[in-house]
Amino acid sequence: MxxxxxxxxxxxxxxxxxxxxxxxxxxxxxxxxxxxxxxxxxxxxxxxxxxxxxxxxxxxxxxPIPGKSDRLFVPLLDNGPGEELDGSGEPPRQVSHTDAVNLWDQAKGALQTPLYGIGPAIDSGRADLPPFFSSGVAVGRDFFAMFDVPFLHGQAWSADDDRRGAAVVVIGRELSERVFGAGVNAVGQTIRISDVDYQVIGVVDTWNPVPKFYRLIGNSSFSESEDVYMPFRTAVNRELQVNGSIDCSSESGPGFQGLVASECVWIQYWVELESASKRQEYADYLNAYINEQKALGRYTRPVNFRLYDVMEWLDFNEVVxxxxxxxxxxxxxxxxxxxxxxxxxxxxxxxxxxxxxxxxxxxxxxxxxxxxxxxxxxxxxxxxxxxxxxxxxxxxxxxxxxxxxxxxxxxxxxxxxxxxxxxxxxxxxxxxxxxxxxxxxxxxxxxxxxxx
Structure with missing residues (x-):
């Protein structure tokens, strides 16, 4: 019982x-x-x-980057044709090559980088691993410091590499292990990308910010990070095609160089300021920059620009x-x-x-x-x-x-x-x-x- x-x-x-x-x-x-x-x-x-x-x-x-989301900004500039603003009044969500390079060279922020997506072919040189396509971005060296990208081996390329478009590259951990083997330090190795040999100077550890705030245009907001990080001028000089969105309000010249010289917008641009309080100062600089370009005959519309921090950028693009x-x-x-x-x-x-x-x-x-x-x-x-x-x-x-x-x-x-x-x-x-x-x-x- x-x-x-x-x-x-x-x-x-x-x-x-x-x-x-x-x-x-x-x-x-x-x-x-x-x-x-x-x-x-x-x-x-x-x-x-x-x-x-x-x-x-x-x-x-x-x-996605709480430590500095209020100091990272996306500037948008309205370089459209005509003298009237579009119905929405919003500038394009990307910038032209001319504006990206101008802003980058003038370097009014603490750090800054242009960015566009590439999809290069990788040739491992191994019989057991046929050539394959990968996901990548063409960026400036500040990209890694701006977005707190963790390195497994090596480091970012130098400022001189940025200026001259050197044949160097940073690759992701997954690509490194796939091509060179797990546990191998690939720094100093050569990797063939789109029929050109590049020296590996850094290997990025696993890094997947959610949402993928730095590359929202023409890309999934929740995809994994890229395998290839190439100097911006290197990619442009090699005419690596855009893997992303291109918006042309007027016709561009023939080929990739025609795109580069045009007013088409296809580059995402990021700037990091010393503090959030510097936002108005940078906005004043953008205003002056647009007026300068108007004097050169480029901008024909009234001054129209936006400056979004990370969380504002996510809201603007309706990530949720x-x-x-x-x-x-x-x-x-x-x-x-x-x-x-x-x-x-x-x-x-x-x-x-x-x-x-x-x-x-x-x-x-x-x-x-x-x-x-x-x-x-x-x-x-x-x-x-x-x-x-x-x-x-x-x-x-x-x-x-x-x-x-x-x-x-x-x-x-x-x-x-x-x-x-x-x-x-x-x-x-x-x-x-x-x-x-x-x-x-x-x-x-x-x-x-x-x-x-």
Whole structure:
């Protein structure tokens, strides 16, 4: 015959009451397994739906470079034809080669870099590894310092390499291991890129800022970082084609050099200022620059430019869509529906135990003791629901990742989101348990004892 559970009134005084109530909560899960399973599933499904959408929103809307996001800026200049602004009044989201080089050479920021995407072919020179295409960017040497790019081996090229367009390159860790082998320091090696030999002077460690703020135009906002980093002038001199967006409001000359000499916009430009307070000073410089270009006959429209910091740039490009925000709110509305159902199930569970409550009260337990015990029991349900809900969340995110690889980077749960999931589940269960627990505390001991 099973040994009866000890009466709560006889619990040793030295035992922490919360720990004792926690133990009672876990044991109570076995009393009515059907109700327990229903409550856990109801709560865990609501938590999983909320955490899945919240994880996506967290990944998409997070600050990708919090240490300096208020000091990194994208200048946009309106070099369009005619004398009237476009209907939106917004300048193009990229700049022309002429403007990029002018701003870069004048160097009014602490650091600055032009940037455009390239897709060069890699020839490893090995019979077992045929030539393949890779993703890359043509940038200035300041790129690595501006965006806190971590180096595994070597370093960025020199300022002199920037000026003369040297045949040097920095490659990513994945490309280095693919071509030269894992664990090999590729610095000093030669790699053949688009039929030209380049000396490897640096290897970038794994680096995937989310969102990919530095290259939002003509590229996925959540793709992995590039394999090839080439000096900007080197790429232009070698006429490496643009792997990205090109917007021409007027015809350009023939070939790549025609694109370079045109007013087409195809280069993203970034500047880092010494402090956020220097923003107005740089804006004044842009205003003066445009007026200077107008005097040279280039700019024909009224002065029109923008200067966005990182978070403003993400908002301007709508990295987080309205659909994503709406989905998150709908998921939390679904969690609310799950809470209402959990309240009903807890009422059914607690209302079946008036005799036990009456005995506890008759033996000296206060309403506060009963309230604490039953609310702790609701919290235990939330804790179990958190475990099941996390499992469902991981499954949902894995499905989304398989469905759309372009957003794989934002489907990863970090420590903060794990803590949020557990806290959300427990808080939801405690909230759902308030009414049933309050009802349980209203039991009158005398009436219950008479009915026994």
């Amino acid at each position: 099973p040994k009866p559970a000890p009466s709560p009134a006889r619990a040793p005084e030295e035992v922490d009451m919360f720990t004792y109530y926690l133990g009672l909560g876990f044991r109570s899960l076995r009393r009515n397994p059907v109700l327990t399973i229903l409550m856990v599933l109801t709560l865990s499904v609501g938590v999983a739906a909320s955490m899945t959408t919240l994880t996506l929103l967290h990944g998409m809307s997070g600050n 869509s309205d659909d994503t925000r709406t989905s998150t709110w709908l998921a939390f509305a679904f969690l609310l529906v799950c809470l209402v159902n959990t309240v009903g199930l807890l009422l059914a569970k607690f209302s079946a135990r008036p005799g036990e409550i009456g005995v506890r009260r008759a033996l000296g337990a206060t309403r506060r003791d009963v309230f604490t015990q039953y609310l702790t029991e609701a919290g235990v349900i939330g804790l179990v629901g958190a475990g099941v809900g996390l499992g469902l969340t991981f499954g949902a995110l894995a499905y989304i990742r398989a469905l759309d690889e372009s957003i794989a980077l934002v489907t990863r749960i970090d420590g903060a989101m794990l803590g949020t999931a557990v806290a959300l589940s427990i808080a939801a269960s405690l909230l759902a348990g308030l009414l049933p627990t309050w009802r349980a505390c209203q039991v009158v001991p005398a009436l219950q004892l008479k009915s026994q």
